[in-house]
Amino acid sequence: MPKSLFVIEDLHVSVEGKEILKGVNLTVERGEVHALMGPNGSGKSTLAHTLLGDPRFQLTQGRVLLKGEDVLSLPPDERARRGMFLAFQYPVEIPGVKVRHFLRMAVKASKGEEPSVTEFRKRLFEKMALLEMNRSFSERYVNEGFSGGEKKRNEILQLAMLEPEMAVLDEADSGLDIDALRAVANGINKLTGPTMGMLLITHYQRILNYIDPHFVHVLFDGRIVRSGGMELAQELEAKGYEWIAGEAVA
Amino acid sequence: MAKKAVEAPQADYAQKYGFRDSEKPLFRGRPGLSPEVVKEISWMKEEPAWMRDLRLRALEVFRKKPMPTWGGDLSGINFDEIYYYVKPTDRQARNWDNVPQYIKRTFDKLGIPQAEREFLAGVGAQYDSEVVYHNLREELAKQGVLFLDTDSALREHPELFQEYFGTVVPLADNKFAALNSAVWSGGSFIYIPEGVRVDVPLQAYFRINAEKLGQFERTLIIAERGSYLHYVEGCTAPIYSADSLHAAVVEVIIKPGARVRYTTIQNWSTNVYNLVTKRAVAYQDSIVEWVDGNLGSKVNMKYPAVFLMEPGAHGEMLSLAFAGKGQHQDAGAKMVHVAPHTSSVVVSKSISKDGGRSSYRGLVKAYPGSVGAKASVRCDALVLDDDSRSDTYPYMEIEEEQVSISHEATVSKIAAEQLFYLMSRGLSETEAATLIVSGFIEPVVKELPMEYAVELNRLIQFQMEGAVG
Numbered sequence: 001m002p003k004s005l006f007v008i009e010d011l012h013v014s015v016e017g018k019e020i021l022k023g024v025n026l027t028v029e030r031g032e033v034h035a036l037m038g039p040n041g042s043g044k045s046t047l048a049h050t051l052l053g054d055p056r057f058q059l060t061q062g063r064v065l066l067k068g069e070d071v072l073s074l075p076p077d078e079r080a081r082r083g084m085f086l087a088f089q090y091p092v093e094i095p096g097v098k099v100r101h102f103l104r105m106a107v108k109a110s111k112g113e114e115p116s117v118t119e120f121r122k123r124l125f126e127k128m129a130l131l132e133m134n135r136s137f138s139e140r141y142v143n144e145g146f147s148g149g150e151k152k153r154n155e156i157l158q159l160a161m162l163e164p165e166m167a168v169l170d171e172a173d174s175g176l177d178i179d180a181l182r183a184v185a186n187g188i189n190k191l192t193g194p195t196m197g198m199l200l201i202t203h204y205q206r207i208l209n210y211i212d213p214h215f216v217h218v219l220f221d222g223r224i225v226r227s228g229g230m231e232l233a234q235e236l237e238a239k240g241y242e243w244i245a246g247e248a249v250a
Numbered sequence: 251m252a253k254k255a256v257e258a259p260q261a262d263y264a265q266k267y268g269f270r271d272s273e274k275p276l277f278r279g280r281p282g283l284s285p286e287v288v289k290e291i292s293w294m295k296e297e298p299a300w301m302r303d304l305r306l307r308a309l310e311v312f313r314k315k316p317m318p319t320w321g322g323d324l325s326g327i328n329f330d331e332i333y334y335y336v337k338p339t340d341r342q343a344r345n346w347d348n349v350p351q352y353i354k355r356t357f358d359k360l361g362i363p364q365a366e367r368e369f370l371a372g373v374g375a376q377y378d379s380e381v382v383y384h385n386l387r388e389e390l391a392k393q394g395v396l397f398l399d400t401d402s403a404l405r406e407h408p409e410l411f412q413e414y415f416g417t418v419v420p421l422a423d424n425k426f427a428a429l430n431s432a433v434w435s436g437g438s439f440i441y442i443p444e445g446v447r448v449d450v451p452l453q454a455y456f457r458i459n460a461e462k463l464g465q466f467e468r469t470l471i472i473a474e475r476g477s478y479l480h481y482v483e484g485c486t487a488p489i490y491s492a493d494s495l496h497a498a499v500v501e502v503i504i505k506p507g508a509r510v511r512y513t514t515i516q517n518w519s520t521n522v523y524n525l526v527t528k529r530a531v532a533y534q535d536s537i538v539e540w541v542d543g544n545l546g547s548k549v550n551m552k553y554p555a556v557f558l559m560e561p562g563a564h565g566e567m568l569s570l571a572f573a574g575k576g577q578h579q580d581a582g583a584k585m586v587h588v589a590p591h592t593s594s595v596v597v598s599k600s601i602s603k604d605g606g607r608s609s610y611r612g613l614v615k616a617y618p619g620s621v622g623a624k625a626s627v628r629c630d631a632l633v634l635d636d637d638s639r640s641d642t643y644p645y646m647e648i649e650e651e652q653v654s655i656s657h658e659a660t661v662s663k664i665a666a667e668q669l670f671y672l673m674s675r676g677l678s679e680t681e682a683a684t685l686i687v688s689g690f691i692e693p694v695v696k697e698l699p700m701e702y703a704v705e706l707n708r709l710i711q712f713q714m715e716g717a718v719g
Contacts, residue, residue, distance in 0.1 A: 077678050141692075
């Protein structure tokens, strides 16, 4: 049997001595989109950051396998080079660094290829068109003075340029108005395909009106407490996280 | 992922700039400073008596003035061990083929002849105490532009020379200006006639080769009404165990409506004391821009100044300093508002790393009557580790009420979030830190001609290789 694309096994993570993730298990195959939903404080962002190796989080137990290999001992850049990607909930400003320069470095660093300037430009503008972004955007400094929608779109642009095998999107929809949400969701839809696995982390169900996940999971208090299909998301939307809270306690 | 072979900035400096020629110079006097040494320099240069006397007066001032007790630590300078005049060759060439082979080899390695062919309107090259090469595009010469070494200017254009020499930086201005006035040799002399625009940069390259050398070039620039000039200078030196001294004086006169941009990429080896006085006087509606990149030297003390003498004059300073291991960059600017409705902008970016120390030291002065003057100062410091240090000394002497002065200063570190963000895109920690630094200095770098911007980014990259985090 071929190895799974991405497996999270019994993952425990602490921040400053407090356990946030208390044994997360999840498998993502190529071509699958998994939605991970959960209330504030359930550990969603901790999971997203831990998967890419954010040093602020201390791993206490578990494994994360990418194509069968444990990546937890690898630094973030090595994980990216092996095909992982994280779209940040709060993208970080890099003053003075232009989007196109940053993207070119990122493509070179993570994919090991160095396209010619013309070739790169062509590819960049194609992807920007796909995401309905103005070309002048590539001349701006990374995330500096960006609106919430621009920041999220810039994350999806990076996803488009880096073409990872396993993408983790941390609240790609938060803070977006309805038009921006549609643009971001459409962009994500265009980028998913048979070779990519995706973990779409979200607080609200609304982005799932545009993106159809194969699986929906609910993270609560550091554990995945429910898994199912779209009907689970709809149920959550109708009943709220209170419903899960009640069940978890019971 | 291929890792760069270069491990430490010093290793690269040694290979790229740190080489030395072992050829014997044509003349090297005794070390140490005395009236005899000064007279000998003047005699060898066959100078008029007035210049010899000026030098001797300056020597007296130098001896009387105490060492500065602020800024960098200068206690390591031993004035008795320094060679004040080293003459490499007895002629100056206008064609690289006529430059002595071993000197030409040096400048070839530094890429100067190639740069001249590709993107410069004129080049001067100084090797130790003398300018060994000078050339200016013919069409500029035909328009009356003068670009020659300062010694030749004294011989060939004595009236012009005497009218302006020492008028912006008087010999008694400070201890090191006095020293320069006593033993000056080489430097650039530029005269741009009224209305002439030199759209392509003129460049001078200063090279110290001899050990324990003092290089004391003297640069004088006169931009007549409505003219335009961009002058660029660069400098490097071999790495010796004994220290060298570089004490230049630069005087710039900008007549009404003229605009001068003066760009320096200072990349001395880390055994050079760089103590330079640079000053411009700006007349009505003129613009002066200093773009000052300080990467090298052991102790650097440099505060280019603009005296805004008439209404509408505008001064700008874009300063960049990188202090690595064992380096102290004490750099800044002085903006002196003498007339009403003058304006100035200072932007300073400093980076300290591996125990390096960078200080911004600047002065904004507004004289009584400078009504409507505007000045803004912005200093940003990036400190890359806990061993390194950054200080800001912004002096304000405001003697007029109706002026608008602003000052902003920030000190920052590379945020862990920034590193993680970039590393999650595949950049190594060093690449991530380097990218953050290059973004930090972007406001200065984007003002440089492309070739220099590329070179500066490359230099920063070498500085960043190795120890990060």
